[in-house]
Amino acid sequence: MKTFTPFRVTTLVAAVMLTMSIGFIAIQYGDAQAQAQETSVSGSDSRACVRSKHHLERNKHNAVAFYTLAFNDKNPRRAVQLYGGSEYIQHNPLASNGFDAFIGFVESFTTAFPDVHIDIRRVVAECDLVVTHALATGAVPVFTELGTKLVDIFRLDERGKIVEHWDVGAAISPTSANGNPEV
Numbered sequence: 001m002k003t004f005t006p007f008r009v010t011t012l013v014a015a016v017m018l019t020m021s022i023g024f025i026a027i028q029y030g031d032a033q034a035q036a037q038e039t040s041v042s043g044s045d046s047r048a049c050v051r052s053k054h055h056l057e058r059n060k061h062n063a064v065a066f067y068t069l070a071f072n073d074k075n076p077r078r079a080v081q082l083y084g085g086s087e088y089i090q091h092n093p094l095a096s097n098g099f100d101a102f103i104g105f106v107e108s109f110t111t112a113f114p115d116v117h118i119d120i121r122r123v124v125a126e127c128d129l130v131v132t133h134a135l136a137t138g139a140v141p142v143f144t145e146l147g148t149k150l151v152d153i154f155r156l157d158e159r160g161k162i163v164e165h166w167d168v169g170a171a172i173s174p175t176s177a178n179g180n181p182e183v
Contacts (some may be wrong), residue, residue, distance in 0.1 A: 005048070008155050022147070032093055040122065049127035049128065049153055051127075055160070056125040056126075057125075058160045059125050059128070059130050059131055059156045059160050060123045060124075060125045062130075062156060062160045062161070062162065063083075063085045063123070063125075063130035063132060063152075063154045063156065063162065064080075064120055064130075064132065065079075065082070065083060066079045066083035066084075066154070066162050067079075067110075067118060067120065067132065067152065068118065068120070069082070069083075069101075070106050071106060071109075071110065071116060071117075071118045072116075072117055072118055074110040074114075075104075076082065076102060076103045076106035076107060077091035077103055080099045080102065080103060083161060083162050084099050084161060084162055084164065085157045085158070085159070085161030085163035086161075086164065087125045087163050087164075088101075088102055088162065088163065089155075089163065089164040089165070090164075090165055091121075091164070091165065091166040092166070092167060093163075094142065095133075095138070106142075109139070112139075113138060113142065114138075115137075115138035115139070116136070116137070116138040116139045116143075117136070117137050117138045118134050118135075118150070119133050119134055119135045119136075119137070119159070119183075120133070120134040120137050121133055121134060121135065121183050128155050128156050128158075129153055129154065129156075130153070130154045130156065130157055131152070131153050131154075132150075132151070132152045133149070133150070133151055133183060134149070134150045134151075134152070134183065135147050135148070135149060135150075135183040136148045136149075136150050136169070144171040144172065146171065146172035146173075146174060147171075147172045147183075148169045148170065148172060149169065149170055149171075149172060149182050149183045150167060150168070151168050151169070152165065152166070152167045153166040153167070
């Protein structure tokens with residue numbers, strides 16, 4: 001059995017790139033449960049649950065602008081200056097924490113794939129979380145010829161700054177039983 005087939009190498013590269021690009025693995029159930037218990041016991045949450053339409057729209061704008069400025073405009077340093085918070089917690093196990101790691105990854109990725117483009121199609125905000133649903137193209141073989149569907153989750157602080165990130169991605173399928181778009 002061959003250990004390194006072209007498919008496996010492409011899959012590994014895609015996994016590493018998606019992991020480092022900004023990340024979503026999972027919110028650990030234990031952390032969410034512990035926070036919920038803390039909130040119900042103390043009556044307050046250490047992470048603000050934004051409920052006003054103004055703040056939810058601000059958070060959506062900031063998450064989209066952060067992502068777009070970093071990848072499409074190829075300016076991750078400016079994205080961090082404008083939209084980065086006091087920390088950057090990365091939940092992808094293949095990527096490091098911190099904005100310096102984020103900047104380094106985006107700069108190397110956009111240099112290697114100058115045609116990369118993230119087309120954000122949907123944005124949803126609740127409390128301090130913003131979820132984007134996007135089509136990523138221009139980075140073959142990482143994003144494949146047809147592109148890759150991405151879901152990113154950002155947590156923002158009370159000032160609307162990015163402080164935490166999760167992600168997941170999968171290649172666009174060449175066929176569809178239902179004919180509906182994946183993104």
